[in-house]
Amino acid sequence: MRAQRASKPPLDELVSRALGLVPTHGRAILGITGPPGAGKSTLTSALLAELGLEVAHLPMDGFHLADVQLDRLGLRERKGAPETFDVDGYVTALRRLHDEPRRTLYVPGFERDLEQPIAAELAIPPSARLVITEGNYLLLDDNGWEHVRPLLAECWYVDLDDAVRRSRLVARHQQFGKTPDAAREWVDQVDEANSRLVGATRSAADLLVTS
Incomplete structure (x- = not known):
């Protein structure tokens, strides 16, 4: 499906659309993507709070490499x-949601105070008919990320x-410890490069939602 024009639909319309993804048998995975600071987590939290069926959350952030690995890799x-x-671990988790629906899937969370992933922090039970996964790179088409989109209903x-x-970022x-100058430099040098990369995937989305 080609992306629609960006709009700000009422939350109840988004909830109805999400519910419509759930198949008669099995489960559906809904992806929420967008650049850093756009409001992905806010939308995800609102959907999780409103959805009436069994719903679970699988954040991409839990699959951050730990700092010890980032240091090793430079x-x-x-x-x-x-x-x-x-990315391989993330794709494997998404596949298991489809392939092993009768098993509880334990997935990592991400602790922002520590800026580190936490192993098996979240549990997705067999009763979860809809799983929401959110992250920056769900629509990238290379380096392993291309395996994500086929696993998502939308x-x-x-x-x-x-x-x-940018102001939010x-x-x-700053909230998590950087000085104002360091925060602005990180946004300029790191976050904005990632934002441009994510922005290039915008047209591949099924729905554009203005935060």
Whole structure:
């Protein structure tokens, strides 16, 4: 499906659309993507709170490589870029949601205070008929990320004015310990490069949602 024009539909319309993805048998995975700071987690939290069926959350952030691995690979200063994630582990988890619906799937979460993944922090039970996964790179088409999109029933792209999004990112980095100058530099040097990469995938989304 080609992406629709960006709009800000009421939450109940988004909830209805998400419910419509659930098959008669098995489960569906809904992807929420967009650039850093666009509001993916906010939308995901709102959907999780409103959906009436058994729903679960599988965040892509849990598949960040730990800092010890980033140091080994020389990627610490690019943390958050596509190559700083365990994409194979993420794809395997998504596949297991379809292939092993009767088993509880334990997946890693991400602790922002520590900026580290936490193994098996989240559990997706067999009763979960809809799973929402959110992250920056769900629509990338290379380096292993191309295996993500075929596993999703739909993928929605969250859009936001760039100035507002950048301001949010600077504030977030300060909240978790960076100085104002360091926060702005990280946004300029790291987050915005990732944002451009994600932005290039916008037209591949099934739905564009203005945050």
